[in-house]
Amino acid sequence: MARIVCVLGNKGGTGKTTLSHMIAHGMALLGKRVVCVLTDLERERLSKAGRLYLPFDAREAANLAKVVATLNEVEDWFGVIDGAGNRPDVDSHLANLADLVLLPFRDSHEDLRTVLRDLEWMPRAWGLPSQWPQHAAGRAAAQASIDRLLPGMRHRLLDPIPEVLSSKLFLQYRIPATLPWQLTNACVELAMQVLELLDVQYESPHAIEVAS
Structure with a gap:
């Protein structure tokens, strides 16, 4: 069974989609x-060309059921589902399917x-600080x-993801052949946090070649 x-x-x-x-x-x-997996009705389908992962359009309920059923039948795959966007009933359904829920x-x-209300509503979810200030005064x-x-919620927050302007490249229909190294590093650091929460081992990031 895949992890969702x-x-x-x-x-x-x-920044849920990004x-x-x-x-x-x-x-x-x-x-x-x-x-x-795309579920937000306001978003558009993206090309898989140049991507290291498979984008899937599940804006229709039948397609969402199809991809979830497929993920439940395969081993060693991961499904990352982008929330439905102002459709709490769909998000509630997705939360029940998930092995891990992140709340940016x-x-x-x-x-x-x-996010405080959402963390109280979903006691197994984790808050994800995103587009976080990079200068010291802003972080403080x-x-x-x-x-x-967020009193008492520090133990349910991931490490902040800094603002990386180039992250919008992922929302292009086709992404560039080479991505900025700052974006690559941010993706790896975020994925490591997610895999550690799922208690899943991964290849050493030191073996990854990134552009400088």
């Missing part, structure tokens, strides 16, 4: 076979309040907001 990771959350603009592709790409770089949030009070302010608005 769902990237969910009731707050828009947190992070789903980053996880899938990073897992592939770590030696895993991955399908990245940005450095804003609105995001923090929303963001951490202070977490301490104030």
Whole structure:
């Protein structure tokens, strides 16, 4: 049976789709076979050309049921499902299917309040700080907001994913033949966190060649 990771959350603009592709790409770089599943009706189908993972269009309920059934029958694959986007009933269904649920949030009070409600609603989910400030003052302010608005949730948060502007390349119909090394590194670091939460071993990232 494949492992299923769902990237969910009731707050828009947190980068769920981009992070789903980053996880899938990073897992592939770590030696895993991955399908990245689209369920958001506002998104468009993407080409598999040049990708190390397989994008799958499951915006229709029948296609979602099909890919989940297939994943349940195969070994050594991973499914990364991008949340439905303002369809809580679908997200609730996906959360029940998942081996791991991730809830991205940005450095804003609105995001923090929303992710707190989602973490309380889904007690097995993990919060994922995304597009996080890279300069020291910004990180300190963001951490202070977490301490104030997410009391008692520190143990359910992953390490922050910094803002990487080139991550939008994953949302192009076809991605470039070569991706920036900063993006590659961010994908690998994110995928490592995910695989460790799933208690899955992976190839050493030191063996991965990245462009500089």
